[in-house]
Amino acid sequence: MSRFTFILFACFVVFSTGYADENNPPQVNDSIRLEEVIVTGTLPKVNLRNVPMSISIVTERQIQTRLEPSLLPLLTEEVPGLYITQRGVMGYGVAAGAAGGMSIRGIGGSPTSGVLVLIDGHPQYMGLMGHPLADSYQSLMTERVEVVRGPASVLYGSNAMGGVINIITKKQKQNGLHNSAQLMYGTYNTFSAEAS
Numbered sequence: 001m002s003r004f005t006f007i008l009f010a011c012f013v014v015f016s017t018g019y020a021d022e023n024n025p026p027q028v029n030d031s032i033r034l035e036e037v038i039v040t041g042t043l044p045k046v047n048l049r050n051v052p053m054s055i056s057i058v059t060e061r062q063i064q065t066r067l068e069p070s071l072l073p074l075l076t077e078e079v080p081g082l083y084i085t086q087r088g089v090m091g092y093g094v095a096a097g098a099a100g101g102m103s104i105r106g107i108g109g110s111p112t113s114g115v116l117v118l119i120d121g122h123p124q125y126m127g128l129m130g131h132p133l134a135d136s137y138q139s140l141m142t143e144r145v146e147v148v149r150g151p152a153s154v155l156y157g158s159n160a161m162g163g164v165i166n167i168i169t170k171k172q173k174q175n176g177l178h179n180s181a182q183l184m185y186g187t188y189n190t191f192s193a194e195a196s
Helices: 002-023 060-066 071-078
Strands: 054-058 082-084 102-104 107-109 115-119 142-149 163-169 181-185 191-195
Touching (some): 054 071, 060 071, 060 142, 102 115
Parallel strands (some): 115 163
Antiparallel strands (some): 054 142, 082 102, 102 107, 142 163, 181 191
């Protein structure tokens, strides 16, 4: 009986390895190396009535008629729900709790957390003490300002809880060097000048 058991065991081992080879075909490396793929999103122009957000646009004409060197006083008057604390001795937004804190519809604060400021679509994170320098938002170089009022974090990230202020600068339409300057004189012998 032991001889029969040995032959049965040998047959089992031989046939089981053949069966295992049929179920596991040899591995073939079919990987293909692709070139680098760059995916970008486009921002198509959309009619203001078809956008599901509250948006205010301050046009170039509105900016030019005010003759204000800084955009912030104009924006507080033209955009409902936008509040910017008044300019201090050292300018707008020098430190937490100082002048220049921006809020839209009550969300924002010191110095500009919750309100994202963009220039031509580029976020303005850096500046004095980690927030944008609001004194640098000059009206002379601005074509228009688009303000999204309300939460826009889905599109712009966590800094846009209160909204987004996108400053669109003027584009050069002709080749060559073009200069512009603005001089102003006011009451109490005040004087202002800016050039680009």
